[in-house]
Each structure stands twice: as C-alpha cells, then as structure tokens.
Amino acid sequence: EPEVTQTPSHQVTQMGQEVILRCVPISNHLYFYWYRQILGQKVEFLVSFYNNEISEKSEIFDDQFSVERPDGSNFTLKIRSTKLEDSAMYFCASSEDEEGDRSNQPQHFGDGTRLSIL
Amino acid sequence: AQTVTQSQPEMSVQEAETVTLSCTYDTSESDYYLFWYKQPPSRQMILVIRQEAYKQQNATENRFSVNFQKAAKSFSLKISDSQLGDAAMYFCAYRRSPAQKLVFGQGTRLTINP
Known part of the structure; x- marks a missing residue:
C-alpha cells in the first residue's frame, strides 16, 4: 500500500538555525498538510x-514557516530561525480529496519527524 | 470555530473485553466528516474508522464501530474483543468538508490489561 514518507525521522538543531523537514506524499494525492504535536499534547x-x-x-504558521513543493514528489516544511518551542513531532499528510467529493477520502499520515531544538 | 472534546484522558480495559471512547464536537455545519485515529507508542497516526455526517448508519471496521449521534454531536468509538495491540493514544478528529484540515481532540490513552 502506498505510504507517505518523511525524512529525517529525528532532527536535532541548535536554536536559531534553519531546518527543512521533507515529505514525499502519495503520488496521486492532491492535497498536502503539515501538522505538529508537542509532546503530550494534541495534534x-x-x-x-x-x-x-x-x-x-493556522495562527501557528507565522513568517518563520514556509512550505514548498520543489518538484513533482517532495513537499517540504522550512522553519527559518528555530525556537525552543518549535520542538515537536511534525507530521506530513496527504489526501486525494477533491472539493465537493463526498466520498470522504482520509488523510494519510507519515511516520513523523521528531524535531528537537537545543 | 469547530472544537473536538475527548473527556477521558485515560481508559483501561481487560483483554478481550469491550471499551467505549467518548468524543463530542461543536459545529454549526450540517454536513461534515468524523474520524478516529490511533497513535501507538511509535507515534504513527493510523486511521481506525471514518463517518460521514450525512450517513445515518454507524460505521464499522471489524472490531471497531462508532456510535454517531448527530443531534447530540457525539461520536464514540467502541472496541470489541480488545487486544494488546490496541493499546495506543486514540484521537477523534473532525473536518468540515473534503480537502479541509483535521481538527483533533486531546486524545484518550487506552491501556489493555492482560
């Protein structure tokens, strides 16, 4: 079964540094998402x-964050100047939904990247 | 804004028994979509079951079923014949329409006692 893949699985970065989290969504999917989960909290x-x-x-996604689909397969999340509070699990998801399609295609999640800011 | 509430931070059940996890949500929409996701210690997010609000019939997937009460805005998950592998964090999630973001509840940690 096709999967969403995320790399790296764990990223350790010094505060103030830039970090790029990478995702390869499922190939025929059209919508892509990033979520985060701070330890012990909800997604x-x-x-x-x-x-x-x-x-x-969301309100969390401020000017420090950006996303890009640089080619036909990758979907990246960049954090320009990381803060301690950016430490979290970051999940990429994709779906083959179309607006107006009521078939309720689920979002498929990757295994996540654990980001640790020191 | 839509909100999802899971009022049970932790639940436990004996292996082979049945357990029900609660979820309520708040929305002014009449058409929407509901999900239960499972997050084991490995922290993957795995879809368990989904329900469309326009369908009156409760969704079932093997040992997993839901009790969808639209008027009460309630969406509980029932796990029958609980197995050790069911131990995980369970998240209820809502989305307003296809291709929209998921709004998650706080999660319920389910422990299975052998």
Whole structure:
C-alpha cells in the first residue's frame, strides 16, 4: 500500500538555525498538510497546500514557516530561525480529496519527524 | 470555530473485553466528516474508522464501530474483543468538508490489561 514518507525521522538543531523537514506524499494525492504535536499534547494543524499554493494556514504558521513543493514528489516544511518551542513531532499528510467529493477520502499520515531544538 | 472534546484522558480495559471512547464536537455545519485515529507508542497516526455526517448508519471496521449521534454531536468509538495491540493514544478528529484540515481532540490513552 502506498505510504507517505518523511525524512529525517529525528532532527536535532541548535536554536536559531534553519531546518527543512521533507515529505514525499502519495503520488496521486492532491492535497498536502503539515501538522505538529508537542509532546503530550494534541495534534495541531499548521498548513494545507493545493495546486502549488497554500490553501489554509493556522495562527501557528507565522513568517518563520514556509512550505514548498520543489518538484513533482517532495513537499517540504522550512522553519527559518528555530525556537525552543518549535520542538515537536511534525507530521506530513496527504489526501486525494477533491472539493465537493463526498466520498470522504482520509488523510494519510507519515511516520513523523521528531524535531528537537537545543 | 469547530472544537473536538475527548473527556477521558485515560481508559483501561481487560483483554478481550469491550471499551467505549467518548468524543463530542461543536459545529454549526450540517454536513461534515468524523474520524478516529490511533497513535501507538511509535507515534504513527493510523486511521481506525471514518463517518460521514450525512450517513445515518454507524460505521464499522471489524472490531471497531462508532456510535454517531448527530443531534447530540457525539461520536464514540467502541472496541470489541480488545487486544494488546490496541493499546495506543486514540484521537477523534473532525473536518468540515473534503480537502479541509483535521481538527483533533486531546486524545484518550487506552491501556489493555492482560
């Protein structure tokens, strides 16, 4: 079964450094998402991406964050200047939904990247 | 804004018994979609079951079933014949329409006692 893959599985970075988290969504999927989960807390939405542009973003997704689909397969999340509070598990997800499609295609999640800011 | 509430931070059940995890949500929409995801210690997010609000019939997937009460905005998960591998964090999630973000509850940690 096709999977969403994320690399690296664990990233350790000094505060203030830039970090790029990488994701390869399932190939025929159209919508891509980033979520984060601070240890012991619930999963929070960061951003959704469709047709090469952001379709929605949360209050968490400030100017320090950006997303990109540099080629036909990768989907990246960049944090420009990391803070201690950025330490979390970051999940990429994708779905083959279409607006108006009521078939309720689920979002498929990758295994996550654990980001540790020192 | 839509919210999802899981009022049980932790639950435990004996192996082979049945357990029900609660979830309520708040929305002004009449059409929406609900999900239960499982997160084992490995921290993957695994889809357990899904329900469309326009369907009256409760979804079932093998040992997993839901009790969807639209008027009460309640979406509970029942796990029958609990197995040790069911031990995980369970998250209830809502989305307003296809291709929209998921809104998650706080999670319920399920322990299975042998």
